[in-house]
Amino acid sequence: MFVECICIILIVYLLYKVYNPFDFWTKLGVVQVKPMPPIISSIYGMTMSPRDGVLMAYNMFPKERFFGVYNLWRPVLCLRDPELVERVLINDFSHLYNRSIAPDAETTAVGEQLASLTDEKWKALRNKLSPTFTTGKIKGMHEQLKKCSESLVKYLSKREPGESLEFKDLSSRVSMDVIASVAFGLDLDLINNPGSEFYKIGKLAFRPSYVMKVLFLLQPMVPKSMIQYFIDAIEETLKYRKDNDIQRQDFLHLMTELEKKDEEQKRKGTISPGDPGFFSHKTLLSNAFAFFTGGFDTTGSALGYLFYELAINQDEQDRIYEEIKSVVSKHDGVLTTESVGELKLLDYALSETLRIHPPAVGTDRVVTKPYQIPGTDIVLPVGVTISILGYGFNLDPQYFPEPDKFNIDRFNPENITFPKGAFIPFGDGPRRCIAERFVRYAIRVIAADLLMNYKLMVGPKTEIPLKYDPRSFLLIPENGVWLKVAKRGEI
C-alpha cells in the first residue's frame, strides 16, 4: 500500500509539472521561450553539444538584455548583456550567493565542497580556502608542476618521428598528474603509466553519457564507489605523511593545517563543529575530492585546446616559442618561477583558447534575496536561477570581431576593448573559480616545457574544425585532438 501511495503521489506530481502553464516569465513581464512540448524540449536540448546549446539560446532574442526559459519546469533567466553579468556576479552579489548545483551536504561523504556549499557555510569556507591559492603558495608548487611537465616531454621523446598523438588524452593525463600531485600529494606519472587505476576511475566518472547528462539535470551525482576510492587514497596519503613526518607544500598539506587549527580551537572551546566555518575532516576530504573532480577535466581540456590552436596557428606558435626562449635564457636556461610570470604571449594564447573553447561554457547564480533586475522594475523572487551564457559573448562579433579567428593579441591589455562581463571563462566576482591563478600558472609551466622542446603540428588525423561531444556538459572534443610533434633542433 505504501509503495502504491508513493507511486500515485509521484504521478500526480509529474502530471502537475508536465501541465504546469509555464507562464512564470510572462507574468513577470519577461520575454520567454515556452517549451513545446513541455519537458521533452529540455531533454532535447541536452542532446546538443554545449556550444550548440549555448549559441541557440544566446541567439534567440538578439535585441533583449535577458529572457526567460524553463529547465524542465524550473524558471531560469538567461543574461545576454555583459553589464548585467557584472552586476549579478560582482556588484549585486549579496542577492545572488549560490549556484544551482548543490549535492546534499548531509548525506554525501564529500558534500562539503566549496563549489556546492551555500550561504554562510560557503562564505566561511571560501575565506579559509582562498589563502591556499595565493601566488606565493602556487609558486611553492613549481617543482611538482615541473616534474609533471618533464614526464610529458620524456613521453614525447620516446615516440616515433611523425607519429599521430592524441593530445586531449595526454593533456588529461598530465592534468590529472598535476591535480593528484597538488591536491592528493601523489606522484603518479600517468603519462608513462597509462594503465593506472587512478586514471581509469577518474576517467570513468567523466565518461560522457546522455543518461548521466539528463539525470544531472535533476540531481548531481558521482558514483559512491568512485568517492570511496578517492577517500581511501587521501586517507592513505595522510597516514603515510603522519607516520613518516613528511611535509609537502601542496593543497593537502595546507588543508591539514586548517583542520589541525580548528581541532585545536575546538579543544579550547573557541569554535564548535556546528559553526558554519568549522574545518572538519569531512571538509578536508570533500575539498581534496572536489579539486580533483572540478580540476582535472577542465584543465586537461584547456591544455588540449591550447596545443590544438598552436598547431594550426604556426605563426602564433613561433612568436610564443621565441618569447619562451628569450625569457628562459635570461634565467640561465631554466624555467624558474620568475620566468613563468614573464610568459605574456603564452598567457594571452591561453585566454584566446579559453575564449574559443571554454571548458565551462557558462555559470549561474540563484537568487538568495529578492532581486530587482537593474534598469527595470522586475523583481525576481528567491530561488530563481540566473544563467550566464558566457560562451555566447565569446563568439559574438560585437565583442570579438572575427570570433573564429585565433588572435592572441586581443588579450594584450593595450588592445582590450570588450566589456569585462563578456569574457568570464573562470566566472567572476567573489564566487569566481578559486583556482584560476593556479590553472594559468600550471598550464604555462607545462606548455612552456613542451614548446621549448617540441614543435606542435597538424597531422593526417587532425580534425579542423573540432567537433564537440554532445554527451558532455563540459566542452570536450568528441574525437580527441590528434597532432604530430617534431623535436626542436631537428626541424
Ligand code: HEM
Ligand atoms: C581551465 C580550468 C578551469 C576552468 C575553465 C574553471 C572554470 C570554473 C568556473 C566557470 C567556475 C564557476 C565560477 C563562477 O560561478 O563564477 C569554477 C568554480 C570553481 N572551480 Fe574552477 N575551473 C578550472 C579549474 C579548476 C581547478 C584546477 C580547480 C581546483 C584545483 C578548480 C576549483 C574550482 C572551485 C573550488 C570552484 C567553486 C568556487 C566557489 O564556489 O567558491 N577549478 N571554475
